[in-house]
Amino acid sequence: MPDMEIMINEFVAQLTKRKIEGSQATARLTAELLRTVVSQQRLPPTNQAMALIEAVRGVGERLISANPVELAVGNIVRRVLHIIREENFSVLTSDTGNLNLSAETDDEDTDEQDNCSVPSVAALAARNVLRAPSLHALLETMPNSAVACTEEKSNFFLKRIVMSYSFPAEKFARSRKLKLDVIEAVNELIDDIDTCHEQISEQAVEHIHQNKVILTLGRSRTVLEFFCAAKQKQRSFRVFVAEGAPRYQGHVLAKELVARGVQTTLITDSAVFSLVSRVNMVLVGAHAVMANGGIIAPIGLNMVALAARKYAVPFVVVAGIHKLCPLYPHDPEVSLNGMRSPSELLEFGKFSANMEFGMGSGAPLLHVVNPAFDYVPPELVNLLITDVGGHNPSYMYRLIADYYSADDFVLQRKSTS
Amino acid sequence: MWWRSASFILDQPIHQQNDAAAKPESRLLSNTTTASSSMAETLQQNPNPSISAYYQTRAAHHGVVTSDWLAQAQAAVGRDPDDLPPENPARPSEEPFSVINDFNSWRKQPDLAEAVAAIRALASVIRSSEATTVMELEIELKKASDSLKCSLFVKMLTALFTQHHASWLELSSTGRAQISLMDRYDRATSLVSRHVSGKNVFRHEIVLLSWDTTSISLTAGCDLFMRYVTRTSALEYEDFNSAKSRLLERAEKFGEISYKARKIIAMLSQDFIFDGCTILVHGFSRVVLEVLKTAAESRKLFRVFCTGGTMRHEDDSVNFDLKPRTGAKDYAEKRIPHTDLPGSPKGRPDRTGLRLSNELAKLDVPVKLLIDSAVAYSMDEVDMVFVGADGVVESGGVINMMGTYQIALVAKSMNKPVYVAAESFKFARLYPLDQKDMVPALRPIDFGVPIPSKVEVETSARDYTPPQYLTLLFTDLGVLTPSVVSDELIQLYL
Numbered sequence: 001m002p003d004m005e006i007m008i009n010e011f012v013a014q015l016t017k018r019k020i021e022g023s024q025a026t027a028r029l030t031a032e033l034l035r036t037v038v039s040q041q042r043l044p045p046t047n048q049a050m051a052l053i054e055a056v057r058g059v060g061e062r063l064i065s066a067n068p069v070e071l072a073v074g075n076i077v078r079r080v081l082h083i084i085r086e087e088n089f090s091v092l093t094s095d096t097g098n099l100n101l102s103a104e105t106d107d108e109d110t111d112e113q114d115n116c117s118v119p120s121v122a123a124l125a126a127r128n129v130l131r132a133p134s135l136h137a138l139l140e141t142m143p144n145s146a147v148a149c150t151e152e153k154s155n156f157f158l159k160r161i162v163m164s165y166s167f168p169a170e171k172f173a174r175s176r177k178l179k180l181d182v183i184e185a186v187n188e189l190i191d192d193i194d195t196c197h198e199q200i201s202e203q204a205v206e207h208i209h210q211n212k213v214i215l216t217l218g219r220s221r222t223v224l225e226f227f228c229a230a231k232q233k234q235r236s237f238r239v240f241v242a243e244g245a246p247r248y249q250g251h252v253l254a255k256e257l258v259a260r261g262v263q264t265t266l267i268t269d270s271a272v273f274s275l276v277s278r279v280n281m282v283l284v285g286a287h288a289v290m291a292n293g294g295i296i297a298p299i300g301l302n303m304v305a306l307a308a309r310k311y312a313v314p315f316v317v318v319a320g321i322h323k324l325c326p327l328y329p330h331d332p333e334v335s336l337n338g339m340r341s342p343s344e345l346l347e348f349g350k351f352s353a354n355m356e357f358g359m360g361s362g363a364p365l366l367h368v369v370n371p372a373f374d375y376v377p378p379e380l381v382n383l384l385i386t387d388v389g390g391h392n393p394s395y396m397y398r399l400i401a402d403y404y405s406a407d408d409f410v411l412q413r414k415s416t417s
Numbered sequence: 418m419w420w421r422s423a424s425f426i427l428d429q430p431i432h433q434q435n436d437a438a439a440k441p442e443s444r445l446l447s448n449t450t451t452a453s454s455s456m457a458e459t460l461q462q463n464p465n466p467s468i469s470a471y472y473q474t475r476a477a478h479h480g481v482v483t484s485d486w487l488a489q490a491q492a493a494v495g496r497d498p499d500d501l502p503p504e505n506p507a508r509p510s511e512e513p514f515s516v517i518n519d520f521n522s523w524r525k526q527p528d529l530a531e532a533v534a535a536i537r538a539l540a541s542v543i544r545s546s547e548a549t550t551v552m553e554l555e556i557e558l559k560k561a562s563d564s565l566k567c568s569l570f571v572k573m574l575t576a577l578f579t580q581h582h583a584s585w586l587e588l589s590s591t592g593r594a595q596i597s598l599m600d601r602y603d604r605a606t607s608l609v610s611r612h613v614s615g616k617n618v619f620r621h622e623i624v625l626l627s628w629d630t631t632s633i634s635l636t637a638g639c640d641l642f643m644r645y646v647t648r649t650s651a652l653e654y655e656d657f658n659s660a661k662s663r664l665l666e667r668a669e670k671f672g673e674i675s676y677k678a679r680k681i682i683a684m685l686s687q688d689f690i691f692d693g694c695t696i697l698v699h700g701f702s703r704v705v706l707e708v709l710k711t712a713a714e715s716r717k718l719f720r721v722f723c724t725g726g727t728m729r730h731e732d733d734s735v736n737f738d739l740k741p742r743t744g745a746k747d748y749a750e751k752r753i754p755h756t757d758l759p760g761s762p763k764g765r766p767d768r769t770g771l772r773l774s775n776e777l778a779k780l781d782v783p784v785k786l787l788i789d790s791a792v793a794y795s796m797d798e799v800d801m802v803f804v805g806a807d808g809v810v811e812s813g814g815v816i817n818m819m820g821t822y823q824i825a826l827v828a829k830s831m832n833k834p835v836y837v838a839a840e841s842f843k844f845a846r847l848y849p850l851d852q853k854d855m856v857p858a859l860r861p862i863d864f865g866v867p868i869p870s871k872v873e874v875e876t877s878a879r880d881y882t883p884p885q886y887l888t889l890l891f892t893d894l895g896v897l898t899p900s901v902v903s904d905e906l907i908q909l910y911l
Contacts, residue, residue, distance in 0.1 A: 292889065292898050328889065328896050330689040394900040406895065 004040055007033060008059055015066035015073065022221075023072040023287060027193050027322040030063060030076040035186045038080070038179065048178050049088035056080055061411055069338040069372075071288040071296070071325045074411065078326060079189060080182075081408045087181040192387065196320030197222055199387035201229035207316065207385070212237045212280040215313075217269065218244030218298050219253035220285025222318045228260055238263045240279060242272050244300060246344040246370065269300050276304070277311040286319040288336075289386075290329045291400055293378030293393025295319070296336055299371055305380040314382045321386050326400045326409050332375035342368035516542050516561040528703065532638025532842050533675045535565050539642055540668035543661065551660055562639040633808030633816055633856075637845035638675070645671055678840035678893035679704050683711040686838060686891045692718045694800040697792070697828075700725035700818040701769035702805020704838040706776055708891075709803075713780045720783035722799060724792055725770035725820055769818065789820050793827045802828045806839035809892075810847045811906050813884035813899025815839065816855060819877060825886035834888040841892050844906055849881045 011033055020026050034056055041055045060077030067073060200222055208214065208230040214237060216223055227239065239262055243250035250266065257264045267275060276282065282304060286295040295301075295317055308315040329336060346368050378393040388399070516538050523534035542561045548554040645667060682704055690696065690712045698705055698721055712719065774784045787795055802824055806815040815821070815837050828835050849855050860878040868874065884899035891897075894905065 291896075328688075331691055394898060397898060397901045398904070409895075 004037065007036065008062065012062055012066045015063060015070065018067065020070075023070070023323050024193060024196070024221075024320065026067075026070050027072040027076050027320075028190060030073050031080070031186060031190045031193060033063075034059065034077065034080045035183060035190070038084075038182050038186065041179075043179065049084055052084050052178075052182065053081055056084065057411060064411060069336060071327075071336070072322055074327075075288075075322055075325055076189075077411065078404045078408045079322075080186060082403060082405045083185040083189065084182050085405050085407075087178060087185060091178050091181065193320065193322050196322065196387045197225045200318055200320065200385055201225045203385055203390060204229040205233050205235070207281070207283075207383075207390075208235050208237055210236055213240065213278065214238070215240040215242070215272070215276060215279040215282045215304070216253070216284055217242040217250065217272070217300055217304055218247070218284075219249035219256075220318070222285045222320065223283055224253060224256055226283065226318055227257060227262060231260055231262055238265065240265045240267055240275060242267050242269050242300070242304070244298065245269055269303075272304050273307045276307040276313055279313060282308045282313055282315045284315075284317055286317050286323060287373055289317075289319050289324045289384060289396065290332070291326050291396055292328055293381060293384070293396045294329055294332070295376045295381060295384075296329075296332065296373050297376055299374050302374040302376050302380075305376045309380050315380055316383045316385060317376075317381055318385045321388060321399070321403065324386070324396065324399055324403065326404045329375060336373065336375070338372040340370045340372045342370050345370055516564060520565055530634065530675070530703065530840065531632055532634040532840075533672060535562075535635050535638050536642050536668070536672045536675055536842070538565065539639065540665065540672055543665050543668055549657060551657065551664075554661065554664070558643060562643055565639055566636050633845050633847070634806075634843045637808055638842040640846070641842050641844075642668070642671060674893070675840060675842050678842070679707045681893040682838050682840065682891045683707045685896055686836070687712060687715065689801070689836065689889075690717055690719055694719045695722065695798055696720070697722045697724065697787075697796070697799045697802045697824065697833075698773060699770070699802070699804045699821055699824055701773040702838065704840065705803050705805050706773065708838055709777060709782065710780060713777075713782050720785065721774075721777055722785050722787050722795060723770045723774040723777070724787045724789055724824070725773075725818060789823070792824050796827050796831050796833065799828075799833055802833060802835045804835070804837055806837050806843055807879055808845045808847065809837070809839050809843050809890065809902055810845055810849060810881070811903050812848055813887065813890075813902040814849070815882050815887065815890075816847075816849070816879055817882065819880050822852075822880040822882045822886075825882045829886045835886060836889050836891060837887055838891045841894050844902065846906065852881055855879070855881060 011029065014020055015026075020029065037055055037059050038052060041052060043051050056077065060074070060081075063077065064074045204226045208227075212235075214227075216239065227237075230237065239257055241250045241254045241257070241264055243266060245268075254264045254266045284297060284301055284304070286297045288296040290296065297317070305315050307313075381393045383390050384393055384396070386399070391399070519541050520534055520538040523529060523537050524531060526534075529537075539558060539561055542558060543554065546554055546557050548557055686708045690708075696709070696719055698709070709721065770786060774786050777784045785795075804815070804817055804821055804824070806817050808816045810816060817837075825835050847855070858878045859876045862874055862876050864874075884902075887899050889896055889898060890902065897905070
């Protein structure tokens with residue numbers, strides 16, 4: 001599959017050079033790439049799910065290491081892995097469903113009942129592998145090879161009991177079925193990513209009421225669409241836009257809002273603290289949402305969150321579900337932050353005279369630092385509006401359990417106990 | 418709350434009835450017989466085999482208390498002619514296998530958590546059971562599990578009553594293990610009320626005895642075990658023997674998982690310890706020790722502040738009141754506190770912080786010892802707080818050694834994260850609404866000087882930290898926020 005390799009390498013290069021802007025675009029491209037990987041993957045007759053998982057994992061690891069700060073890549077990889085496991089499970093259960101049917105037509109044997117129960121135990125185990133490890137599933141939780149084992153077991157019993165029913169064609173049909181199911185599900189995922197803005201904007205009416213004043217910082221496409229949807233429903237509201245130095249994306253947002261007839265006020269970032277007491281709500285977008293409910297957001301939003309908390313103004317974050325990352329931020333200021341070019345602050349050429357001066361070793365005395373992101377802890381966030389509804393930050397673990405499998409949290413090949 | 422009010426009422430009889438005959442160890446107390454420290458004292462006296470059993474085993478593990486002290490405790494108990502050795506239940510040898518014995522033998526391993534020892538003991542109950550149906554097996558397990566939970570209570574009651582009341586023996590031999598703790602209390606008090614008021618003292622002792630520490634993790638672990646192992650969904654179609662072996666398999670697996678839980682927790686918490694950080698640790702938790710050990714072994718640079726458990730300053734030479742005996746010089750040189758000397762009041766300050774610092778020093782980790790009062794003073798240097806847990810409750814809060822709540826409050830006010838490391842078998846179906854809402858667990862506290870009679874001593878051994886002061890919980894189920902705990906518990910009991 002040299003084609004595959006070329007595609008992957010291209011994408012990795014784009015990621016490394018930060019050519020792709022925005023989580024949504026990155027997520028979409030990643031999903032499409034993984035879809036191609038799945039469809040072109042040769043599957044062995046047994047253990048198809050494992051083979052798929054391995055393939056996706058391999059590609060996923062490369063993508064993630066290309067741009068570790070762009071968490072959407074990892075999210076989508078984990079989503080696809082979860083999809084594979086889920087589809088595999090449903091294929092298994094539909095099989096055992098067939099199994100039970102066929103068993104009943106045979107003679108009543110304790111043997112048969114035994115064999116019935118074991119595949120269902122296997123299916124049960126597979127289902128519990130999907131769920132995050134919980135007290136409930138403590139004894140049924142098996143390691144990764146469980147998926148393989150259960151596959152083998154069900155195959156084995158297929159052969160044993162229903163000799164007359166199993167022929168290679170059925171197994172082949174099953175393998176194709178798995179692939180098709182997975183690709184279908186990944187298509188759904190891509191659709192979801194595309195339509196996340198619409199789904200979020202549908203909720204705008206519930207949160208933006210008449211004559212409200214809303215504060216935002218920088219420019220987020222989700223926020224823009226949110227405002228537009230509210231405007232379309234004839235809500236009258238005003239928006240304070242903080243410009244969001246050093247990129248000044250707030251200026252762009254202000255122009256767009258005015259073009260849609262929303263009354264806008266443009267302020268500097270430094271003025272946020274003095275004006276936040278006069279707004280009803282702060283509404284911002286996020287770069288990523290972490291498992292504890294904290295968010296990674298463009299620089300400056302931590303200050304805004306603190307200001308909002310001080311004046312008891314609700315701090316609302318809008319983010320698509322593809323931004324939900326199942327990892328915990330143990331050192332977000334360092335490991336999840338990227339540095340942008342200092343030229344955004346200080347043009348090359350200006351102050352270059354100062355750069356020349358240095359200490360004895362020649363190191364310059366003036367450093368220019370331009371971090372891209374801020375971490376806002378979950379206590380400061382009041383509401384997270386996603387395409388599946390508005391939730392408390394402490395609810396994130398539930399969404400994670402729905403969309404991700406615990407086995408995929410650590411994608412690097414580290415040895416675990 | 419019945420137990421508190423009872424004590425107020427019954428404190429009076431104790432003042433009048435300082436019945437030295439009933440408390441042989443009182444001879445060993447050189448100092449006060451005043452009723453003020455009666456609470457602390459009586460705890461140290463007869464219930465020696467009971468309350469101290471918990472601390473006794475821990476002491477044996479920790480080696481902090483001198484063997485002299487232990488020998489005295491044994492001797493004190495042994496002085497009662499009819500007394501049975503505290504290690505064996507009074508149950509006649511009709512039962513060749515005693516779960517208590519097994520539990521105790523497992524518990525002797527210092528690295529094993531109490532709940533894991535209980536689980537292993539229950540597994541061996543299955544192995545040695547002669548039941549022929551699953552229901553019978555379940556009943557046996559339930560009996561064993563109850564007796565484990567009440568084992569401490571049983572011991573003390575046995576020790577107490579066999580001396581004096583044959584009728585109690587009667588009561589005890591008829592299916593004692595099936596009686597719950599509350600029932601036992603009721604029966605015991607009714608038993609006592611049949612006797613003359615001259616024996617008020619026994620009722621008082623019962624009340625005090627019911628104050629005994631019931632270890633939360635032990636109870637939770639037993640409950641979980643019962644639940645997992647006897648879920649018979651996959652056992653319906655099998656004959657009994659294979660069902661039994663399947664049960665045994667599950668039981669062993671549960672024991673395995675619980676045992677490995679510590680390693681998993683250590684792995685999960687590695688990312689949160691970064692180079693150059695300062696960690697504040699409270700008390701001695703083997704799980705936290707494992708976490709720090711793993712971090713030290715992977716060459717991370719960090720330092721640890723140990724708090725917890727010193728009632729007085731480390732400098733014991735302050736205590737001039739006691740007349741040490743001949744062996745005192747050795748003790749003084751080894752800097753073992755004078756309270757451990759025979760002839761001194763029997764309370765020991767809980768030296769858990771000290772023990773942890775010893776362990777860490779062995780790993781070459783820079784350690785600093787703090788007394789509990791110095792936590793706020795040092796909190797600004799601290800990057801994170803790490804504690805273990807006696808139990809994790811439904812609200813997501815934790816029950817841990819006294820002082821944890823304090824530290825969590827200070828950490829929260831200074832925006833420092835508080836991390837809890839707890840295995841999943843510590844999740845308990847409790848929902849304390851305030852500090853007094855738990856089964857009281859008392860420990861002997863000694864101030865080193867005689868205390869006037871009017872002065873009460875707060876002797877509780879643990880406190881409850883509400884979930885809003887905790888940042889994350891590291892469990893073998895993964896890293897959890899406190900709000901996930903109640904979700905887990907619901908799923909479990911679904």
